[in-house]
Amino acid sequence: MCCNEYRNDLHEYASGKLNELESYTIAKHLKSCDKCRRESKEIKELKAFLKFSLREDILPPMDLKSGIMASIDLKKYKTVYKNTLGEVANWGMSLVAAGLILLLLNVAPAGDMTHVQNDWNNTRDSIKEKIYQPLSSISEGLDKFTNRITQLDGITGRIEREKEGGN
């Protein structure tokens, strides 16, 4: 490793935040490198100098906290939480309703099964009709449309042939 790479860690080293192995590696390098040792010494000295020269008790004002608490909207997140609770309640109600419907369907009359079967067949037929009817009308429409295109193609072919004959 060259000096530049060690130098990239000197401030981290001086702040004591490197892990044991990294610190050991840097300390070992500092023993053999005058340049990096001087650099590391400078960092520590400047830190001490600035702290000593500019030291003063920078304490926040006593009423800072109360001032902030008075300025913020304490209801801000209470509303959000209330809405979330409301949503959960709605979901709960929906689930209960769905459960009730399923329960009613499961407790269907078990006595006259033939009657129930007939009803079901009738319903199925009417659903089929409702689905098939519109589909067949769409299909008819599409047939008409393709026929017209074919006819049109025939007409344009005839016109082109007449043109060629004229030339």
Added chain:
Amino acid sequence: MRDEEIVSYILKGKTDLFSVIIDKYQSKVFSTAYHYTHDQEEARDLTQEIFIKLYNNLQSYKNKASFSTWLYRIAVNRCIDWTRKRKLQTISSMYDNCEDELDIFDTIADKAGGPEEELIKQENKVYIRKVVEDLPEIYKTVIILYYFEDFSPQEISDITGDPRRTIETRLYRGKNLLKLRLEELVCGGEKNVLQ
């Protein structure tokens, strides 16, 4: 209770718990603001703004970074904004500096014993602060966070979002620039700041 847990409680409506966050971080945020402003009242306003902004944006806090890193990012960005706006008021700030020096004389006059030494120290403080204040923005922030607030380069990198290598480089260059300007003051014979 961890910060992240407190935040989740606040977001669930226990907004009073924000006072716990203020208790925990107000000293460091105020101190950072003070290192940018050098004025108690300005630092107070700035700290207040930072905490209000923090509270109003709690919903956008993602657990990707630690809460303290996120908080200091908001604080440092606000302080940098303040500095930029302040630069536009250079003339009035010159008057402010003059007033600062008058305040120093007043303070010293009240103190018993060694008024001359105290005067030199106070003057030195003003000049050293000025040297730090006049550093280019990219160096000033890292110098304040490293030398005054004791953040490590990795922590500064987390706060500013710049790679750690960049922070180390800025600290290296910033330190050399700071040293050079302090030496200029000493060698120029204007103020003996290194005493």
